[in-house]
Amino acid sequence: MFWDDKMTTDLEKVKEVLGPKKQFVHGDTAVCYGALLAGCDFYGGYPITPASEIAEMIASLMPKVGGVNIQMEDEIASMASIIGASWTGAKVMTATSGPGFSLMQENIGFAYMSETPAVVVNVQRSGPSTGQPTLGAEGDMMQARYGSHGDYQSITLSPNTIQETLEFTIKAFNLAEEYRSPVFLMISADLGHMREMITIPDEVDLVYRKTPKVPPEEYVPFGKGKYGKEKVPEFAPFGTGYRTYVTGLTHNEFGFPATDDQQDHDKLIRRQIEKITDDREKLTDIEERMMDDAEIALVSYGIASRSALGALKIARDQGKKVGYFRLKTIWPFPKKKINELSQKVDKIVVPEMNTGHVYHRVKEYADCEVKLVSKIGGEIISPKEILEEV
Amino acid sequence: MIEVNEDYCKGCNLCILYCPRDALVESEELNKKGVHPPVEVEDRCNGCRLCELICPDFAIVVVEDDRLPKMKRTKKCSGMIK
């Protein structure tokens, strides 16, 4: 039955269901393809423009690969359901947009506290509140970092092509499993609804969460990891006899509430943050173009980086020494890489589809001049607007 | 025989109130929570186990002893424990 083999993925079957190797699809579809290739077993969602296409596509494909799809009553419940499913050992995903992402923050916090692997896709639209439902933006970058209350470290990926959206969805699943953490895939509505040619990969490297190999009485559910990273404990799915108590309260390494102890809380939260920040250099992925002799760097991500690429070409044609520096991972923030960059160039220009979420972070770690090119309102930033700052 | 786990008892006295046979009374001594846990009165318990079930704190356990035949009969009547 469909829930029997959680820790394996029948890639051949998935590829058969997905159809031709080359397809002309939009970003939302690419997310679904990536999820299925990554072995997603469970999707819990709620319709919202511009992410509804993900729910629709999943509803059509999921039964064909033997996975579970459920439309929940709201985004709070969507996030809750995928955490519940993840604790049975399933690879899980939900997709939403800004307003839904706000609702999910409560249970996203729970996922951090309980160290639950989960992938959350945010097809961003303009906000706050209902804003511009049909138009794209990238205004949730800070919500992806600081949306829930308390201290935690998020992993947030930001692709800029449809092919990369597919690949990053797979990567998001792998990181979620590896670090036992929620992972955010942030695309804008423009990317979600834009069509490009994609190639479905033949081979996919998949990561599965580490499960304990010791007998239940020796298992420490929130202690030190034995077989993988030391700060990522092994995960015993429900129903496997390990009898794990999972709580959103501050807990000791056995999982039991330890709400009055300062040290327990400190130890728990710092470990949860450090398991990700220790690997900051490995996690932060950068795409560089024409950076060798650059005097001005265009530091960009997501949909705005496509305009930055346009601006780069125009600027180089005009003989200006401009380089392209794209962040594929927004959080954890590549602070060392930004600092090194700022030593090489005289000026950094940050084009963003918001009022400066990543700009302030760049400014914090850069030792050179940093300029923001900000655009909101649903229209994609143009190369010309970026060039005004170059 | 009624066994009382004094460490668990919070002193609500519900066992004493609910016992149909008045088989429990407050003890003289205080436990570490500062309450008087119940003690069994000799030869009154018929093994109905209501005190065990009504105790909210898992502090009472009724164990079978030499009055076994009597207890079995009562248990059958109560329909609770086979």
Add this chain to the structure above:
Amino acid sequence: MADKNEVDVIDGKQLQDKYLREEMMPHIFCNGCGLGNVLDYVLWAVEKEGLDLDKTVFLSGIGCSSRIPGYINADALHTTHGRALAFATGVKMANPDLNVIVFTGDGDCIGIGGNHFIHALRRNLDITVIAVNNYIYGMTGGQVAPTTPEGHIGTTAPYGNIEPPFDMCEMAKAAGATYVARWPVFRPHQPINSIREGIRNKGLSFIEMMSPCTTAYGRRNRFRKIEDLWAFYEDKTILIEEYDKIDRFGTEEEKEELDDKIKIGVFKRSTRKPLEERYRDLLEEFK
């Protein structure tokens, strides 16, 4: 599920050894609180139904009642406020082989979790929901709940509650639960049997447990002693069979007295295909 006759007879001590996490005991519930009883009754029901603890998951939200799974030596998910049923939906759908038992409170279930509650009922997953109703927000110190009777005092209704209360069982019946019952904690045998029936029932079973909150509710509502509040519950409740009899054949005075009473008993037994089985049927089409 094991046949009734196969179940070993164990005594209370063995029950505690088998099911409780000893390191967590004694539990944190106040003196005279009925939550310990609810835990005890659920354990007896689980024991008598012969559920495999390795294949049973206990879920809860936030509040006094939601601390219960912490004392049970099994997989447990202590979730966010009101969301236990949404988490349970994920657990059961992702692995229908697991037995799922959800503990929730009145504020947790029908207050903040109202929407999840009605949709869980609509979906009718094969889970057992134990809603512990203490008519107040106990853990936060006695604020009025959606279930607090009119006129009763809470810290956020110092002049008496002016809002009409919710009846969780009526809601459960209307929204599609397949088994609905309400029992007070001072009657041990009926709730144990009800929970057993709920576990056996294929579909969402909703069992409301009336549990006295002596600290936050009793104290403010003129029940100074534990036994006063427990006795009040006894006076206030009436068996559904009794209620119906009086309603049909009683005198005017007897009928008038009914207005004040809370009905207890089994309110609904029905069958409806649980969601996970419907999904399994869908998957069969693609095999």
